[in-house]
Amino acid sequence: MEAPQLEAVKQQFIDEEVIIITAGKSWGQPYNCEQWATNFGLTIPILDDEIDSLSSIFGNSIPHNVVIDGNGQIVYTSNGHNLAGIINVIENSLNTISGDYDDDGILDDVDNCIDVNNPLQNDNDLDGTGDACDSCDNLLVYVDGNIYGEVDYQSNYDIDIFDLITLMDIIANDDTNNCGYEIGDITNDGNVNIIDAIALIQRILYPE
Amino acid sequence: MFIFKYLIKFILFFSLVSSQYYQVGDQIENFGAPICMNGNGDDIWSYDQHGINKVIFLSVFATW
Structure with missing residues (x-):
């Protein structure tokens, strides 16, 4: 995906629970990571995939694009520049975001253990982190x-x-x-x- | 028979090579990588820390 397209996708979903990240490899041909961000005006997080920690699990073709829905399921993985297809998949995935990840009846914004089901929200030491995950x-x-x-x-x-x-x-x-x-x-x-x-x-x- | 044997080997090899990548429908486990720019103070991006209950769009590129 081209850098301007990534920024456009970010702007399109800026008010949604969508995270846009990019990962680069083969730095120095000719740009390093900082130069890549500066020259192409990227504001999204840029990850360093020089050791193929991401390419080795998602695919080695370049460029490779992946969309993961709110349930942690792969809903798109392909190489190329299919921007319209990717945007369509992202839009369809928005309904997988529940706002209550662990289904304990407490919305994530105020849940003291977002990924552990603890409906009682016990926090004996009053440090803001629930006992279930503290x-x-x-x-x-x-x-x-x-x-x-x-x-x-x-x-x-x-x-x-x-x-x-x-x-x-x-x-x-x-x-x-x-x-x-x-x-x-x-x-x-x-x-x-x-x-x-x-x-x-x-x-x-x-x-x- | 000779061709058939090599065809089986090719299919097995292709299956092994291609099966290591996540496919559509797979449930992901935690993954991540160092952040080299725009990390807002974080050094590492990981799915468990930054991506749970969100839609993630990841684009992998090379500078060449």
Whole structure:
């Protein structure tokens, strides 16, 4: 698909739950990824398929176009530039988007576990992620600076050098998926950064 | 018989080669790739993270 056509498709479905992405390979002949976006005015995400992670599962012909409906089913996969056919398939797929992916009666916009059926929406640690899909226990384990997450059988914990090392690791790698990240904001300023590490050092040295 | 044997081999080979790609009607599993431009802060695009319950249009190209 030509770059201007992709942008046109994006504009056509900009108000719908449609994601347009493109993936490039053989960079440097002559454009690299950034040049490709700049020269052709692409604003959609451009993926790097240099190692064929996508071509190897969808098809090696170039260009290759794939449409996946709201149920995760392939509804179009073909090479070439059949823009009209692709738009038609996308339009027909819009009715597969339910707004309630896990069928638990809670719309995705407010569902605390979008892909796990949890109609009761229990969230014991009140971190906004439902218990059904929350791997971080912010009620007993990841609390009050216990970033390393070590507790004994009675749920007692110490704040020590291991928590500091873990926090430094989280900051250095911007590891937002780490359970310790959720309680890493020691200073409660909305950011997890070196200031929090300094605050944690003070807590370790001068426990209340 | 000679031609028949090679025909069977060709069909088997073609089936193996072509069956690795998703076909219309297949249910996809998670897939993804690094984002090199327009990622809005994300480094990786993955279906499970960005694509669930949405219609996805993916176009794969080469720069040549």
